[in-house]
Amino acid sequence: MPVNLKSKKRLASRIVGVGVNRIRLDNDHLDDVADAITRDDIRSLITANTITIKSFTGTSHGRAQAKRIQKAKRGTKQGSKKGRKGARVGKKTVYVNKVRALRYLLKISKDRKEITNESFKSIYKKIGGNTIRNKAHLRTVIAEEITAQKS
Template sequence: MVILVRGILYPYDLCCSDRYSLKLQKRLAASVLKCGKNKIWMDPNEISEISLANSSKEKKKKKRIYLYTYLSLVYPYRGCYFPSRTGFSIRKLYKEGLILKKPQKIHSRARVRLYKLAKRKGRHMGIGKRKGTKNARTNQKTLWIKRQRVLRRLLKRLRDTKKIDRHLYHSFYLKCKGNQFKNKRTLIEAIQREKTETLKKKSIADQLEAKRLKAQILRNKRKMKKDKETVA
């Protein structure tokens, strides 16, 4: 028995519905269309034609195969034309619409965006929503590293811009390492406080030095006056 497909006669055992296995065609189609095998749709009315395709590329030249000798004994249909099974390529079938790629299923993200917005405000973050320990949710070591990097970067910038000297830098570097400052604001306030205290101490020291010099000058004057009186 012979079946006519596109004006071409095929042997029945090549096109028998009981022997269809489209695993190869699905795999090739998935490779060509760059998707999964479950995304491939094949026309159920053209399965006989699809089953003959076993290549992903379309061949330019199609060779005609005439059955002689042994095949003529098996298929006694002289004059019938039996082309190669690679005659129909996957790309050709895709262009003709016998093989299609199923459309992407659309899943709305609107509800997810609203949920994320609510979480930013602090909703859905209560005790019942938490999984894992406090340290597992926010690692203390990671927080420590981030804080130290922020504080050290600030100290380096202040030192490079000559707002603090190297002695003050070293002092506050060690204080940061000792966990004395929790954020940049407290560090800046401490630096300003230290600078004002330093200026205050310097002004007091200058005043004391001026008084000391004045007292020394007065002592020298008295001594000179006393020496003159003794000489006279």
């Protein structure tokens, strides 16, 4: 006579923390499973591999990975770009990169003792206030400061 083991499956799934459909019972030892009453009995059957848990099958990302590789192969040249330069690289990013480069150059000239601390501070503020346009402009400003110090 067949034994109803639904409650045992439910108990095993609760113990392990998986769904009921992932619980597999060994057909040769169904009478042992039927005799198991407590949670400890179920745990011992799990360690004895009488009750097994079917492995979880996830979503395969093979096609998505292949698509990503294919997209990386294609270069985004001038014809495939959409939007102006400011849409791809924002104003703030451009500003931050420029300020960092200028401050780095200014620090180098201060470390070489080309300019004094006072002139360093004034030029630093000009860089932060976006008064200095680029590296070449910074070099001219520093040169003017040096000539002003000498005279």
